Amino acid sequence: xxxxxxxxxxxxxxxxxxxxxxxxxxxxxxxxxxxxxxxxxxxxxxxxxxxxxxxxxxxxxxxxxxxxxxxxxxxxxxxxxxxxxxxxxxxxxxxxxxxxxxxxxxxxxxxxxxxxxxxxxxxxxxxxxxx
Amino acid sequence: xxxxxxxxxxxxxxxxxxxxxxxxxxxxxxxxxxxxxxxxxxxxxxxxxxxxxxxxxxxxxxxxxxxxxxxxxxxxxxxxxxxxxxxxxxxxxxxxxxxxxxxxxxxxxxxxxxxxxxxxxxxxxxxxxxxxxxxxxxxxxxxxxxxxxxxxxxxxxxxxxxxxxxxxxxxxxxxxxxxxxxxxxxxxxxxxxxxxxxxxxxxxxxxxxxxxxxxxxxxxxxxxxxxxxxxxxxxxxxxxxxxxxxxxxxxxxxxxxxxxxxxxxxxxxxxxxxxxxxxxxxxxxxxxxxxxxxxxxxxxxxxxxxxxxxxxxxxxxxxxxxxxxxxxxxxxxxxxxxxxxxxxxxxxxxxxxxxxxxxxxxxxxxxxxxxxxxxxxxxxxxxxxxxxxxxxxx
Numbered sequence: 001x002x003x004x005x006x007x008x009x010x011x012x013x014x015x016x017x018x019x020x021x022x023x024x025x026x027x028x029x030x031x032x033x034x035x036x037x038x039x040x041x042x043x044x045x046x047x048x049x050x051x052x053x054x055x056x057x058x059x060x061x062x063x064x065x066x067x068x069x070x071x072x073x074x075x076x077x078x079x080x081x082x083x084x085x086x087x088x089x090x091x092x093x094x095x096x097x098x099x100x101x102x103x104x105x106x107x108x109x110x111x112x113x114x115x116x117x118x119x120x121x122x123x124x125x126x127x128x129x130x131x
Numbered sequence: 132x133x134x135x136x137x138x139x140x141x142x143x144x145x146x147x148x149x150x151x152x153x154x155x156x157x158x159x160x161x162x163x164x165x166x167x168x169x170x171x172x173x174x175x176x177x178x179x180x181x182x183x184x185x186x187x188x189x190x191x192x193x194x195x196x197x198x199x200x201x202x203x204x205x206x207x208x209x210x211x212x213x214x215x216x217x218x219x220x221x222x223x224x225x226x227x228x229x230x231x232x233x234x235x236x237x238x239x240x241x242x243x244x245x246x247x248x249x250x251x252x253x254x255x256x257x258x259x260x261x262x263x264x265x266x267x268x269x270x271x272x273x274x275x276x277x278x279x280x281x282x283x284x285x286x287x288x289x290x291x292x293x294x295x296x297x298x299x300x301x302x303x304x305x306x307x308x309x310x311x312x313x314x315x316x317x318x319x320x321x322x323x324x325x326x327x328x329x330x331x332x333x334x335x336x337x338x339x340x341x342x343x344x345x346x347x348x349x350x351x352x353x354x355x356x357x358x359x360x361x362x363x364x365x366x367x368x369x370x371x372x373x374x375x376x377x378x379x380x381x382x383x384x385x386x387x388x389x390x391x392x393x394x395x396x397x398x399x400x401x402x403x404x405x406x407x408x409x410x411x412x413x414x415x416x417x418x419x420x421x422x423x424x425x426x427x428x429x430x431x432x433x434x435x436x437x438x439x440x441x442x443x444x445x446x447x448x449x450x451x452x453x454x455x456x457x458x459x460x461x462x463x464x465x466x467x468x469x470x471x472x473x474x475x476x477x478x479x480x481x482x483x484x485x486x487x488x489x490x491x492x493x494x495x496x497x498x499x500x501x502x503x504x505x506x507x508x509x510x511x512x513x514x515x516x517x518x519x520x521x522x523x524x525x
Contacts, residue, residue, distance in 0.1 A: 051232045054228055058312065061305065061308055062309055063305070
């Protein structure tokens, strides 16, 4: 026999799961908060490293001849230290922005999933009642 | 106003009914306009500057996710840059890569903003972007708007310096690279535009979220004014020669577009605002409820179906009518049957009725569908008993 209440509940949940925001939130909800944020920080770290590499390469090619001329005269340790300092500042700022944005996003997704989980529990109890 | 609300409801109904067709068509149109504009402005690669190619790619965009419009747009621009010079391609590729890695991670769904910003710049109506985005999107869209501004000015730099790049010697790799990078980093207008658009988006978003009456109108007007002020200040400081008249006219257009957006997204009746206050064990609640404006759609009521009926034998008329929707076809008699006459009556939308007296906001005459009354003179007598005039709701 069809249980009307169950069908309504399942339709509502399926519609939430199918919507763009719902799909995203369900995906986020599968993670613990720390795992989700750590994963995003890791992705951001990879992104900022590649992006910094690209910008650094452009900086070198910008005046490549001058760079090659000065290569043997410059204080290499100081140059590397300076580059690493810029990298640390860029990565730090970007990771901080990532942490803030994705912490907020996780909290928002969890809040949105609350009623979804409530419906899930209700559905489970409806099945239990039938058995 | 009631007429406008009725038109809005009709548009919404039409959109929800034909959404699977409308969305691909809109994506196709956007991709077609964006790629065509790109080709007409750059057009260095002859193979790409072909309407057939644009049509094929736009068709692909129509059924692929919206982000692919950005991907194909970037691909087209990179190929045009390659036709101009490999160094320009390198700079363009690095710029897109950095944007993709750093910025689109935060707003992966704002692809439309990234496409629309350079497109509207090309169509000379860029001031619509920050106001509309501030009303519709969140604060994270600042990134997309700034990226869109960056892409427009980068393409502008490529277009403006194309003749110079062509005259440079083939082997002068570093000089071309330097020329391009200087062109981007030294573009003060881009910086001012990006800053003003970002601040405007944020201001519009923050104001429209406030709980004051007419928050959306205040947000759009103050956003447009703020944008003009920042541009003028930037013009004074950096001497970037922004057209004041263009900015004013563009801002007026932005207000018109923003009003249309408001009509579809946030149409409320402040005259019926209710403020309530209550408490539970843990909190006191101060709630301000502003009712949305809505209007009942006109419905067509079938009052009477007379003449020989196909329901005369076997099945009861109400069940058939309700189950198969036969009343809709019944204006033309089925083959082999005597003619039937259907009398319909239009239930007009509530006009000029405001506030609680009835009017928009209250769907008192809305019946959730079509009401049908069927009367058959030729039904068998036993069926007539069970199916006198009845009303069926769909």
